Amino acid sequence: MERKLLIARSIQNPIGCRALSEYARGKKNILIITDDNTRFTPLKTILPQVISELRKAGVSDKQIRILIASGTHRVMTDKEILVKFGAQIVSRFKICNHNWNQPSALLKMSSRIGKKNICINRLTRGVDFIIGIGSIVPHATCGFSGGGKIILPGICGRDTVEDMHWKALDFPINKILGVRDNPMRKMIDAVAKNAGLKFIVNTVLDNKNRIVDIVAGDPIEAHRKGVDSAKRAYGCRVPYLADIVVADASPMDIDLRQAIKAVAASELAVRKGGIIILKARCVEGVSPQFPEFEKYGFRNPEVLKRKVEDGKIKSKMAAYTLIAIGRILKDKARVILVSGGITADTAFKIGFLWAGSQGEAIKKAKEFFAKKPKIIFLKRACEILPVMD
Numbered sequence: 273m274e275r276k277l278l279i280a281r282s283i284q285n286p287i288g289c290r291a292l293s294e295y296a297r298g299k300k301n302i303l304i305i306t307d308d309n310t311r312f313t314p315l316k317t318i319l320p321q322v323i324s325e326l327r328k329a330g331v332s333d334k335q336i337r338i339l340i341a342s343g344t345h346r347v348m349t350d351k352e353i354l355v356k357f358g359a360q361i362v363s364r365f366k367i368c369n370h371n372w373n374q375p376s377a378l379l380k381m382s383s384r385i386g387k388k389n390i391c392i393n394r395l396t397r398g399v400d401f402i403i404g405i406g407s408i409v410p411h412a413t414c415g416f417s418g419g420g421k422i423i424l425p426g427i428c429g430r431d432t433v434e435d436m437h438w439k440a441l442d443f444p445i446n447k448i449l450g451v452r453d454n455p456m457r458k459m460i461d462a463v464a465k466n467a468g469l470k471f472i473v474n475t476v477l478d479n480k481n482r483i484v485d486i487v488a489g490d491p492i493e494a495h496r497k498g499v500d501s502a503k504r505a506y507g508c509r510v511p512y513l514a515d516i517v518v519a520d521a522s523p524m525d526i527d528l529r530q531a532i533k534a535v536a537a538s539e540l541a542v543r544k545g546g547i548i549i550l551k552a553r554c555v556e557g558v559s560p561q562f563p564e565f566e567k568y569g570f571r572n573p574e575v576l577k578r579k580v581e582d583g584k585i586k587s588k589m590a591a592y593t594l595i596a597i598g599r600i601l602k603d604k605a606r607v608i609l610v611s612g613g614i615t616a617d618t619a620f621k622i623g624f625l626w627a628g629s630q631g632e633a634i635k636k637a638k639e640f641f642a643k644k645p646k647i648i649f650l651k652r653a654c655e656i657l658p659v660m661d
Contacts, residue, residue, distance in 0.1 A: 286489030341426030391429035419495030420464025434588035515645030534653035554613030569622030573598030
């Protein structure tokens with residue numbers, strides 16, 4: 273009951289705009305865009321509250337459609353949708369998966385990244401009010417998730433998503449991660465506004481996926497307030513830049529592509545010439561979705577970048593991560609991988625050292641230092657934001 277009241281109060285007292293029951297009055301076609309099952313936003317609790325406010329505005333069920341912003345992820349199965357949304361919502365509304373790799377489901381916007389028009393899901397056409405529902409966590413590509421990110425990259429096409437991530441290579445990760453107002457977020461906010469995003473509901477969750485805070489309202493003003501809460505929730509104060517950072521990627525470590533986010537966070541806590549120990553189960557290996565991860569690895573980021581720009585490598589999405597993380601390995605710190613899902617040979621091939629246990633990894637790391645090294649341990653390292661005291 274307390275959770276429902278918290279959500280209701282947030283939606284009924286939004287930041288930077290009128291209450292949803294007033295703001296949506298007279299609107300004929302409503303599109304609600306949500307995150308997918310890789311996130312833990314409590315949609316089963318939030319959606320009924322949002323729909324209740326829309327009913328007060330005179331909006332009927334037939335005027336509402338729901339679109340899952342899967343970004344680059346695979347589409348959700350019917351069973352996963354039922355678990356995420358609940359039987360009540362599934363039985364009442366048409367819920368569609370976004371597929372970034374389906375050109376026929378996209379349309380071009382006037383907004384551009386570089387010289388290319390942005391392609392967005394076709395369901396946005398003819399809609400006069402878009403609501404975005406998601407969560408806010410630190411994010412290496414745009415500072416924080418949430419807000420307009422439900423649009424870009426959430427419901428954009430492959431070329432657009434790849435171009436967006438490629439643009440992020442213009443900026444060091446440590447200048448983006450944990451910074452709300454940065455060049456990438458400015459672009460995302462502008463595209464989301466042009467697409468018609470009018471209202472957001474964003475949660476900040478703790479490590480047990482309980483609501484710490486929830487913000488609703490204007491996609492920029494409400495998001496900015498939510499980021500303040502996210503900094504408090506995910507901020508991890510570190511007393512110094514460590515020689516060795518032990519980063520536990522669990523639970524976001526199904527494969528290396530997911531777990532590698534822990535290396536981005538660790539960069540904020542490790543000194544130049546240090547060691548990052550990445551603990552990750554990687555039960556699905558390196559990256560089933562992007563075989564380029566294992567093929568090219570992290571060893572030569574600038575060579576890889578030139579190959580993409582010369583058209584020799586097609587997947588910008590995979591190359592972006594390889595280059596961004598490769599730059600950390602090249603310029604800042606070595607990485608020792610501790611994983612039961614990736615062999616020592618594979619780890620070495622992609623540019624990492626390898627150890628069979630945390631203890632073995634720490635022993636190996638200490639060998640790189642003449643004096644007793646300073647060590648910091650980061651739990652849930654894909655989600656936290658190291659902040660220097």
